[in-house]
Amino acid sequence: MTYCVGMRLDAGLVFLSDSRTNAGVDQIGTFRKLNVFENPGDRMMVMMTAGNLSISQSIRQLVNDFTGSSGHSIRTAPNMYEAARIMGEAVRTVHEREAKALADFGIEFNVSIIFGGQVRGERCRLFQIYSAGNFIESHSENTYFQIGEAKYGKPIIDRVVTPATSLDEAAKCALISMDSTLRSNISVGLPLDLLVYENNSLAVTRFVTVDEKNQYFQMIRSTWGQQLKTIFEGIEAPQWDAMPSPAQPVRMPLPDTVTPGSASPAPLQSVAQQFASRQQ
Amino acid sequence: MTYCVGMRLDAGLVFLSDSRTNAGVDQIGTFRKLNVFENPGDRMMVMMTAGNLSISQSIRQLVNDFTGSSGHSIRTAPNMYEAARIMGEAVRTVHEREAKALADFGIEFNVSIIFGGQVRGERCRLFQIYSAGNFIESHSENTYFQIGEAKYGKPIIDRVVTPATSLDEAAKCALISMDSTLRSNISVGLPLDLLVYENNSLAVTRFVTVDEKNQYFQMIRSTWGQQLKTIFEGIEAPQWDAMPSPAQPVRMPLPDTVTPGSASPAPLQSVAQQFASRQQ
Numbered sequence: 160m161t162y163c164v165g166m167r168l169d170a171g172l173v174f175l176s177d178s179r180t181n182a183g184v185d186q187i188g189t190f191r192k193l194n195v196f197e198n199p200g201d202r203m204m205v206m207m208t209a210g211n212l213s214i215s216q217s218i219r220q221l222v223n224d225f226t227g228s229s230g231h232s233i234r235t236a237p238n239m240y241e242a243a244r245i246m247g248e249a250v251r252t253v254h255e256r257e258a259k260a261l262a263d264f265g266i267e268f269n270v271s272i273i274f275g276g277q278v279r280g281e282r283c284r285l286f287q288i289y290s291a292g293n294f295i296e297s298h299s300e301n302t303y304f305q306i307g308e309a310k311y312g313k314p315i316i317d318r319v320v321t322p323a324t325s326l327d328e329a330a331k332c333a334l335i336s337m338d339s340t341l342r343s344n345i346s347v348g349l350p351l352d353l354l355v356y357e358n359n360s361l362a363v364t365r366f367v368t369v370d371e372k373n374q375y376f377q378m379i380r381s382t383w384g385q386q387l388k389t390i391f392e393g394i395e396a397p398q399w400d401a402m403p404s405p406a407q408p409v410r411m412p413l414p415d416t417v418t419p420g421s422a423s424p425a426p427l428q429s430v431a432q433q434f435a436s437r438q439q
Numbered sequence: 440m441t442y443c444v445g446m447r448l449d450a451g452l453v454f455l456s457d458s459r460t461n462a463g464v465d466q467i468g469t470f471r472k473l474n475v476f477e478n479p480g481d482r483m484m485v486m487m488t489a490g491n492l493s494i495s496q497s498i499r500q501l502v503n504d505f506t507g508s509s510g511h512s513i514r515t516a517p518n519m520y521e522a523a524r525i526m527g528e529a530v531r532t533v534h535e536r537e538a539k540a541l542a543d544f545g546i547e548f549n550v551s552i553i554f555g556g557q558v559r560g561e562r563c564r565l566f567q568i569y570s571a572g573n574f575i576e577s578h579s580e581n582t583y584f585q586i587g588e589a590k591y592g593k594p595i596i597d598r599v600v601t602p603a604t605s606l607d608e609a610a611k612c613a614l615i616s617m618d619s620t621l622r623s624n625i626s627v628g629l630p631l632d633l634l635v636y637e638n639n640s641l642a643v644t645r646f647v648t649v650d651e652k653n654q655y656f657q658m659i660r661s662t663w664g665q666q667l668k669t670i671f672e673g674i675e676a677p678q679w680d681a682m683p684s685p686a687q688p689v690r691m692p693l694p695d696t697v698t699p700g701s702a703s704p705a706p707l708q709s710v711a712q713q714f715a716s717r718q719q
Contacts, residue, residue, distance in 0.1 A: 195688045200700040224694040234697040310590030314619035318664055319671055327676035335671070339594035354688055365679050368686035375677055384598055386670040391599055391615070394662055396607035397655055399645050406648035408475045408634055414504035417514040420480045 160346035161192060161209040161307030164336060165273040166329050167285040167297045169322045171364070172275050172356040175333040176207045177307075177341075179348030193352035194219050196233055196276070199362040204233060204242060204276030205354055209307035210269040210290070211261075214253060218270065222249040239276060239284035240296075246274050247292035254292070271306040279361055311343045312336030326355050326364075334369070334379050351376070440626035441472060441489040441587030444596070444613050445553040447565040447577045450606045451644070452555050452636040455613040456487045457587075457621075459628030473632035474499050476513055476556070479642035484513060484522060484556030485634055489587035490549040490570070491541075494533060498550065502529040519556060519564035520576070526554050527572035534572070551586040559641055591623045592616030606635050606644075614649070614659050631656070 163176040176193040190212060196204040206222075208215035226232050227245035236242040250270065258268040268290055275285035275297075287304040288294040297304060299322045305313065312335075319332045330353060340347050351369040369376045413419060443456040456473040470492060476484040486502070488495035506512050507525035516522040530550065538548040548570055555565035555577075567584040568574040577584060579602045585593065592615075599612045610633060620627050631649040649656045693699060 191689045193688060195690045197690055198693060198697060198699060198701075219691065223691045224696070232694070232697075234694060308590075310588075310623070311594050313623045314591050314594075315667070315671075317623050318667055325676075328671075330677050331674060332671065334677075335674075343590070343593045343597050352688060363688060366686075366688045367679070379674065382674055383670070386673070387595070387598055387667075390663070390666040390670060391595075391608075391612065393666070394611060394615075394659065396605075397610050397614075399647070406646075408473060408632060408643060408646045409471045410475045410477055411499065411503045413478055414512070414514060416504070417478060417512075419478060421478075 160344065162305070162309065162312060162337060162340045162344075162347045163192060163207040163209060163273055163307055164303060164305045164309075164312065164316070164333050165205070165207060165275050165285055165297075166303040166316075166320060166324075166333065167275065167283055167322070168302065168320075168324055168326060168329050170326045171358045171360075172205070172277075172283050172285060173326060173329045173333055174205045174207060174273070174275070174352075174354040174356075175330075175337055176352050177337065177347045178350050178352065179346060180212050189348070189350070191352060193354060195354070195363060196223065197362060198234065200279070201361060202234075202276065202278045203356060203360070203362055204239075204274065205356070206246070207273045207306065209271050211266065214257060214268065214270045215272070217253045217257065218246075218249050218272070221253060222246055225249045225252070236278065238278050238281045239286070242276075242278070243274055243284075243286040243288065243294050243296070246272065246286075246288055247294055249292075250288060250290065251292040254290070273304050273306055276356070277359070277361060283356070283358055308340055308344050308347050312340040315339060326357060330355055331379070334376060335383055338376075338380050338383060440624065442585070442589065442592060442617060442620045442624075442627045443472060443487040443489060443553055443587055444583060444585045444589075444592065444616060445485070445487060445555050445565055445577075446583040446596075446600060446604075446609050446613065447555065447563055447602070448582065448600075448604050448606060448609050449602045451638045451640075452485070452557075452563050452565060453606060453609045453613055454485045454487060454553070454555070454632075454634040454636075455610070455617055456632050457617065457627045458630050458632065459626060460492050469628070469630070471632060473634060475634070475643060476503065477642060478514065480559070481641060482514075482556060482558045483636060483640070483642055484519075484554065485636070486526070487553045487586065489551050491546070494537060494548065494550045495552070497533045497537065498526075498529050498552070501533060502526055505529045505532070516558065518558050518561045519566070522556075522558065523554055523564075523566040523568065523574050523576070526552065526566075526568055527574055529572075530568060530570065531572040534570070553584050553586055557636070557639070557641060563636070563638055588620055588624050588627050591620040595619060606637060610635055611659070614656060615663055618656075618660050618663060 166173045194206045227248045233242040272288040277283045285297040355365040357364040446453045507528045513522040552568040557563045565577040566574045635645040637644040
């Protein structure tokens with residue numbers, strides 16, 4: 160599996176991906192899922208993929224010089240919306256090529272893409288593109304997209320990130336979100352690709368590949384876990400008396416055949432007999 | 440959907456369930472998913488269910504006085520393992536009755552059960568039972584089971600709970616895990632049923648139904664979120680210089696048709712033409 164998260168902040172964009180792929184537990188590999196389409200001074204775009212690796216690699220290859228029905232490629236599209244449409248068309252082109260052959264082997268055409276960036280003259284934009292080539296765009300109430308194993312790392316983002324969050328803070332949150340995912344799901348793995356893009360720089364602002372030796376990520380892993388335990392311990396234990404609950408649990412009634420307070424043996428009756436008696 | 444978690448600690452058992460069910464966004468209801476089979480002094484068992492509500496209600500009804508192939512019911516089973524087998528047989532019996540008719544409407548026979556408790560003379564035990572009636576038991580390295588929307592609330596349990604955790608601390612952790620789930624997934628909802636069972640009491644030790652007005656849960660919701668933000672802010676921002684990364688992102692090469700630093704228009708070519716030229 161995969162975990163990728165992309166965030167669109169007032170200050171720019173943050174992208175983080177893991178690099179584990181697996182096709183069964185004995186076929187685990189490391190593949191980079193974060194790809195940059197950059198023409199410094201003109202545009203900077205990032206595509207992160209989850210799903211079937213052969214499909215996402217085909218799309219990545221195709222879209223690099225793919226001309227959409229508008230006559231543009233993502234390299235020449237006048238804005239990010241047009242680029243997302245071209246990406247969607249590339250997904251559909253790969254679908255036409257591959258889906259039937261995959262279906263013959265019972266393999267679903269399954270890919271999801273986070274695609275974001277900036278074209279000169281326009282603001283930063285962030286999209287999520289589906290297997291069918293359709294897509295949605297982030298907005299200020301929904302400022303991030305996740306693909307792959309998204310759920311483990313969602314709560315911390317929901318609690319912390321808003322459009323006003325700085326790029327550094329957002330990158331920190333993305334790394335904590337990834338840490339939670341790594342701990343709870345073995346199919347997501349290091350190294351990580353972390354890319355930070357500052358508004359209007361029209362080139363990659365910062366990029367790091369985070370592996371086991373990365374001291375900042377090591378610090379996050381240990382500090383976050385420890386401090387979480389500290390605040391957990393600091394929260395008072397349930398005060399049962401302060402939670403008066405007139406409600407009772409759903410107690411299933413004791414069957415007549417069972418003596419309260421002791422287990423009387425049930426009559427010996429086979430399942431078949433029981434069935435027969437129920438059907439009478 | 441549903442979120443339920445059951446934990447087996449050295450000190451006893453903790454069960455927590457939400458109460459939301461939905462069949463489409465316009466059919467949302469409140470149903471209790473935590474059910475108690477209790478015969479004080481002899482045994483205390485809890486069953487929590489996720490999946491298709493009609494199936495889980497059928498199983499709950501059937502298993503209350505269902506006699507398994509061993510001649511025992513869960514009310515008379517000599518131990519929890521035998522009771523779990525009987526629960527599995529009840530699942531299979533409902534499957535025989537219902538699965539075909541459901542399949543005609545494209546509905547999967549989908550149910551998962553957390554089942555735990557104590558029978559006099561034996562220790563506490565905790566099981567997860569699948570749609571096929573097969574089951575697994577918790578052990579000290581895997582001290583909890585979750586069903587339903589499990590992922591959002593998994594990281595905090597993984598970080599905090601061990602068999603040595605006290606019942607109060609485990610209940611607190613279960614409530615925090617539920618809070619994270621409630622925030623990130625609209626299909627999980629209040630009120631919650633929380634049941635705590637202390638070893639060898641052979642009756643429900645503590646039970647509360649937690650609704651919006653529950654002050655302890657209100658305190659957890661606000662305190663946890665606030666303190667999480669505080670420790671988040673306390674972790675230093677990424678030190679980019681301290682993360683030297685010789686690695687570069689995967690940059691897709693600029694096609695020859697594009698001038699570095701500016702977007703030269705791509706030749707106007709339709710998708711069909713492009714396809715044709717690719718196939719030559």
